[in-house]
Amino acid sequence: MLDRGYDAEVIYEGVESRHMRPVVPLRKTPAVKAGKNKPPTCEHGTWTFAGSDAKRGASKWRCPSGDCAPASVWIKADRLHTLIPRGTDRWKSLYHQRGAVEREFGRLKHEWGMLPLRVRRLPRVRLHVDLTILAKLATALAATRT
């Protein structure tokens, strides 16, 4: 789950190549303004999502009445057509979880003194972060026990 600042094709490719599914809102690029992210439509209405195949790297969309020929199409996964389609309950539920992570990062930065880092170099920063999180968990454990 990433915010729209990460809405770039290279991010989607990188996430998919690691066998994960990206959940990123769209920026209003010209392609989005032209409606290229929308599901297919026909005279029967807007086509409905009918599942994704990660191996195939595509999602299936179906004519709402099934009278079209073919009645369904596979759309290759890309930035505009993700394997977890935007607007589905699953996408909304996953994206909603992003807030919890951001809140925790905010707490660590502002309440647990991780924003102005007072150490340099990755091993020292890692140790600082590990000790901070350990202290935070110990505090939470103590609060639970009382």
Ligand SMILES: [Zn+2]
């Ligand atoms: Zn149709």
